[in-house]
Amino acid sequence: xxxxxVRQFFRDLPLGSKLAGLSNLLVxxxxxxxxxFSIRRERATFRQExxxxxxxMLETLPLTIRDQLYQLEIDELVDVANVVGDNEMVxxxxxxxxxxxxxxxxxxxxxxxxxxxEPLGESLIGLDAEEIVLNWEPDxxxxxxxxxxxxxxxxxxxxxxxxxxxxAKVRGLTRQAALIGAGALIAGIGLMILLAREITTPLSxxxxxxxxxxxxxxxKRIQRxxxxxxxxxxxxxNTMADSIKQREDDLRRFAAGLELTVxxxxxxxxxxxxxxxxxxxxxxIARKQAEEATEIKSQFLATMSHELRTPLNAVLGFSQLLxxxxxxxxxxxxxxxxxxxxxxxxxxxxxINDLLDLAKIEAGRLELVEEPFTVQDWLTGISLQFDGLAKxxxxxxxxxLDDRLPGKIVGDAVRLKQIxxxxxxxxxxxxxxxxVTVDVARADSxxxxxxVSDTGIGIPAHAQEYIFDEFRQVDGTSKRRYGGTGLGLAIxxxxxxxxxxxxxxxxxxxxxxxxxxxxxxAEETDDKEG
Ligand code: ADP
Numbered sequence: 154x155x156x157x158x159v160r161q162f163f164r165d166l167p168l169g170s171k172l173a174g175l176s177n178l179l180v181x182x183x184x185x186x187x188x189x190f191s192i193r194r195e196r197a198t199f200r201q202e203x204x205x206x207x208x209x210m211l212e213t214l215p216l217t218i219r220d221q222l223y224q225l226e227i228d229e230l231v232d233v234a235n236v237v238g239d240n241e242m243v244x245x246x247x248x249x250x251x252x253x254x255x256x257x258x259x260x261x262x263x264x265x266x267x268x269x270x271e272p273l274g275e276s277l278i279g280l281d282a283e284e285i286v287l288n289w290e291p292d293x294x295x296x297x298x299x300x301x302x303x304x305x306x307x308x309x310x311x312x313x314x315x316x317x318x319x320x321a322k323v324r325g326l327t328r329q330a331a332l333i334g335a336g337a338l339i340a341g342i343g344l345m346i347l348l349a350r351e352i353t354t355p356l357s358x359x360x361x362x363x364x365x366x367x368x369x370x371x372x373k374r375i376q377r378x379x380x381x382x383x384x385x386x387x388x389x390x391n392t393m394a395d396s397i398k399q400r401e402d403d404l405r406r407f408a409a410g411l412e413l414t415v416x417x418x419x420x421x422x423x424x425x426x427x428x429x430x431x432x433x434x435x436x437x438i439a440r441k442q443a444e445e446a447t448e449i450k451s452q453f454l455a456t457m458s459h460e461l462r463t464p465l466n467a468v469l470g471f472s473q474l475l476x477x478x479x480x481x482x483x484x485x486x487x488x489x490x491x492x493x494x495x496x497x498x499x500x501x502x503x504x505i506n507d508l509l510d511l512a513k514i515e516a517g518r519l520e521l522v523e524e525p526f527t528v529q530d531w532l533t534g535i536s537l538q539f540d541g542l543a544k545x546x547x548x549x550x551x552x553x554l555d556d557r558l559p560g561k562i563v564g565d566a567v568r569l570k571q572i573x574x575x576x577x578x579x580x581x582x583x584x585x586x587x588x589v590t591v592d593v594a595r596a597d598s599x600x601x602x603x604x605v606s607d608t609g610i611g612i613p614a615h616a617q618e619y620i621f622d623e624f625r626q627v628d629g630t631s632k633r634r635y636g637g638t639g640l641g642l643a644i645x646x647x648x649x650x651x652x653x654x655x656x657x658x659x660x661x662x663x664x665x666x667x668x669x670x671x672x673x674x675a676e677e678t679d680d681k682e683g
Contacts, residue, residue, distance in 0.1 A: 524564075
C-alpha cells in the first residue's frame with residue numbers, strides 16, 4: 154500500500170526532479186560511504202598507535218620505578234607518577250604493591266598506602282613476566298603489567314590513555330564529510346536544474362505543440378537544432394505532423410470529390426426518377442387502353458355471339474326438321490349431308506356458347522347465384538349426362554362423395570356443374586381405355602375439392618402451364634384428332650377464380666391426368682332444416 158503510493162509519487166514527479174533526486178541520492182551515498190570508510194581506517198590506525206604507545210610506556214616505566222617500588226619509597230613514586238600524569242594524554246596512572254594493593258594513584262593528591270585493594274591490581278600481579286593487558290573503555294585505553302625484580306613480583310603498574318583525540322578526529326572527519334556532501338548536493342542540484350531545463354524545456358515545448366496540433370493547428374512544428382534524443386524526438390514529431398497534415402489534405406480532397414460524385418449521382422437518379430414517372434404514366438395509359446380494349450372485345454364478343462346464335466339456331470332447327478323426315482323426300486346421301494350440317498352446327502353453337510360465357514366472365518358480368526343445393530343430386534345429374542358417353546367408349550366411370558361433406562352446400566350449382574362437365578368431357582375425350590373418376594371431398598373445415606381423374610394420354614409438363622389459356626391446346630395434332638376449341642379449361646379457370654377458388658393439374662404423359670378444383674366451403678346456415 155505505502156510502497157505503491159511512494160512509487161506513484163515518484164512516477165508523477167517531473168522528469169527534472171526525478172533526475173536531480175536520483176543523482177543527488179547517488180552523490181550522498183558515495184560521500185557517506187567514503188566518510189564511513191575513512192573513519193574506520195582512522196580509528197584503526199589511532200587504536201594501534203595508542204596501544205603501541207601504552208606498550209612502550211609500560212616497557213620503560215617499570216625500569217624507572219622498580220627500585221623505589223622495591224624499597225617502597227612512596228614519595229619518589231608519587232613524583233614519578235606526577236611527571237607522567239602531566240602528559241595530557243594520560244588519564245590515570247596507578248602503582249600497586251606486591252599484594253595488588255594501590256600504592257599511588259596519580260589523580261589523588263595523597264597516596265594511600267596498603268589500604269586500598271583493587272581488583273585491577275590483584276589481577277595485574279598474577280600476570281606473567283612480559284605480559285601486558287590492554288583494556289578498551291568508553292573514553293580511555295587502560296593498560297597494565299606486573300613489575301618484577303629477578304623472579305620476584307614486587308608490584309604492578311596501570312596507565313590509562315585518553316581516546317578523546319580520536320573522537321575529535323572522527324568529529325572533524327564527519328564535519329568534513331558533511332561539508333563535502335552538502336557542497337556536492339548543492340552542486341548536484343544546480344547541475345540537475347540546468348540539465349532538467351535542457352531536457353524538460355523542449356519536452357514541455359513538444360507537449361504544448363502537440364496540444365495545439367490536437368486543437369486543430371496543423372501548421373505548428375518544433376524548432377530544434379540539437380541532434381540528441383530530444384532533437385530526434387522533435388524531428389520524429391514533425392514527420393508525424395507532416396503525414397497527418399498530408400492525410401488530412403488527402404481526406405479533404407477525397408471528401409470534396411465524393412460530394413461532387415454524390416451530386417452527380419443524385420442528378421442522374423433524379424433524371425431516372427423522372428423517366429420512370431414518364432414510363433409509369435405511359436404504362437398507366439397503356440393499361441387503361443388495354444382495359445378499354447378488353448371491355449370492347451368482350452362487348453363485341455357478346456354481341457357477335459348473340460347475333461350468331463339466332464341464325465345458327467335457325468340452321469339447326471331446319472336441319473332437325475329435314476332429318477325428322479317430315480318432307481320424307483331425302484335420299485341417303487342427302488340425309489348424311491344434313492346430319493353433318495346438324496352436327497357441325499351443334500359444335501358451332503357450343504363454341505359460341507363458350508365464347509359468350511368467357512366474354513361475360515371477363516367483362517365481369519357473370520353473376521353467380523348463392524343457393525343451397527344437395528350435393529348428391531347435383532352429382533347424380535352429372536352422372537346421367539356422362540354415363541352413356543363413357544359406356545360408348547368402354548370406359549369405367551366412378552363418382553365418389555366424401556361423407557364428411559355436408560348434405561347441402563351453398564353455391565352456384567349450374568356453374569359448378571359447368572366446371573365438372575368441361576373437365577369430365579376432356580377426361581373422356583382424351584382417354585381411350587381405363588377409367589374416369591369424379592371425386593368430391595372435403596379438404597378441411599373451410600374448403601372442398603372436386604377432382605376429375607382419367608387414365609388417358611396425359612399432358613406434357615410444359616403444356617400444363619398454358620392449357621388454361623384461351624384457345625390453347627397441347628399441340629396441333631390434338632386438334633386434328635380430338636377436335637375442340639381450347640376454350641373449356643379457360644372457362645373452368647375463370648369460373649373457379651370468380652368463385653374464389655383454385656384449379657391445378659397433375660399429369661403424366663401416357664398415364665393420365667387429374668384436375669383438382671379447390672373451392673371455399675359455404676354450408677347452409679339456414680335453420681329451415683333441422
Ligand atoms: P379443348 O376444347 O381443346 O378440349 P380445353 O381448354 O378444354 O379445350 O383443353 C385444352 C387442351 O388441354 C386440350 O386441347 C388438350 O390438349 C388438353 N387437355 C385438357 N384436358 C385433358 C385431359 N384430361 N387429358 C389430356 N389432355 C387434356
